[in-house]
Amino acid sequence: MPITSSSLDGMKVAILVSDGFEQVEMTEPRKALDSAGAETQIVSPLDGSVRGWKHLDPADTFEVDVPLKDANAADFDALLLPGGVVNPDALRIDEKAVAFVRAFVESDKPIAAICHGPWTLINAGGVKDRKMTSWPSLRADLQNAGAKWADRDVVVDQNLVTSRKPDDLPAFNREMTKLFELVYEDAIH
Numbered sequence: 001m002p003i004t005s006s007s008l009d010g011m012k013v014a015i016l017v018s019d020g021f022e023q024v025e026m027t028e029p030r031k032a033l034d035s036a037g038a039e040t041q042i043v044s045p046l047d048g049s050v051r052g053w054k055h056l057d058p059a060d061t062f063e064v065d066v067p068l069k070d071a072n073a074a075d076f077d078a079l080l081l082p083g084g085v086v087n088p089d090a091l092r093i094d095e096k097a098v099a100f101v102r103a104f105v106e107s108d109k110p111i112a113a114i115c116h117g118p119w120t121l122i123n124a125g126g127v128k129d130r131k132m133t134s135w136p137s138l139r140a141d142l143q144n145a146g147a148k149w150a151d152r153d154v155v156v157d158q159n160l161v162t163s164r165k166p167d168d169l170p171a172f173n174r175e176m177t178k179l180f181e182l183v184y185e186d187a188i189h
Contacts, residue, residue: 007036007037007177007181008033008036008037008038008177008180008181008184009037009038010037010039010184010188011033011037011038011039011077011078011180011184012038012039012041012075012076012077012078013033013038013039013040013041013076013077013078013079013080013180014041014043014066014071014073014076014078014079014080014100014104015029015030015040015041015042015043015079015080015082016043016044016068016079016080016081016091016097016100016101016120017042017043017044017050017082017087017091018044018045018046018050018086018087018090018091018094018097019046019050019051019086019087019090020051020053020084020085020086020087020089020090021050021052021053021082021083021084021086021087022052022053022054022055022082022083022084022087022115022116022166023052023053023054023059023060023084024054024166024169025082025083025084025114025115025117025166025169026042026052026062026080026082027052028166028169028173029080029082029112029114029169029172029173029176030080032173032176032177033080033176033177033180036177036180036181038078038180040080041065041066041076042062042063042064042065042066043064043065043066043067043068043071043100044064044067044068045067045068045069045090045091045094045096045097046064047064047067048063048064049061049062049063049064050062050064052084053084053086068094068096068097068100069096071100073100073103073104073107073109074103074107076104076109077109077110077180077183077184077187078104078109078110078111078112078180078183078184079101079104079109079110079111079112080111080112080113080176081101081111081112081113081114081117081118081120081121082114082115082117083113083114083115083116083117083135083165084115084116085116087116088116088117088118088119088120089116089119091119091120092119092120092122092123093123097120098120098123098124099124101120101121101123101124101126102124102125102126104124104126105121105124105125105126108159109159109183110159110160110161110179110180110183111126111159111160111161112160112161112162112172112176112179112180113134113160113161113162113163114162114163114164114165114168114169114172115134115135115163115164115165115166116134116135116137116138117134117162118132118134118138118142118147118162119138119141122141122142122145126160127142127145127146127147128145128146128147129146129147129148130146130147130148130157130158130160131147131148131150131155131157132147132148132149132150132155132157132160132162133149133150133151133152133153133154133155133162133163133164134149134162134164135164135165136151136164151164152164153167153168153171153172154168154171154172154174154175156175156179159179159183161175161176161179163175
């Protein structure tokens with residue numbers, strides 16, 4: 001069932017990425033959010049542009065809308081954390097990226113993370129006692145950080161939605177959009 005073009009009108013969503021994100025894990029959720037009326041912006045510690053990957057191969061470049069050094073989590077209503085291995089590995093050791101994510105966690109704003117995206121959430125203190133899923137290799141990392149991990153296509157726990165891999169994008173996009181709509185509707189009323 002298609003999403004109406006007004007369900008997320010006015011919602012601002014930050015997409016935090018560095019080079020090496022799994023391209024489809026950014027482009028497909030972004031498309032779903034944009035078609036629901038959200039305004040999505042790529043936020044990155046890199047200036048100018050970022051490069052996506054298709055599995056192990058470099059893919060397309062995308063313009064950075066907001067440099068991380070100028071980004072303020074208070075200016076956004078929700079956060080999307082795409083996966084890929086290189087991208088979240090770089091973000092989780094970037095103090096500004098971790099602080100940006102932590103601001104969403106502490107403000108209880110909705111967060112959607114797929115594949116390796118939850119790695120950054122670990123460093124931001126956003127996984128303890130949360131039900132989550134991820135790429136299977138993150139299972140021990142998430143459990144060691146206090147998450148309750150499940151091998152499911154999508155897991156929603158309060159304001160957090162997580163998914164495992166590109167094959168799960170239909171379920172991820174559906175649940176992400178549904179969660180963002182619910183939270184945003186409550187916020188504007």
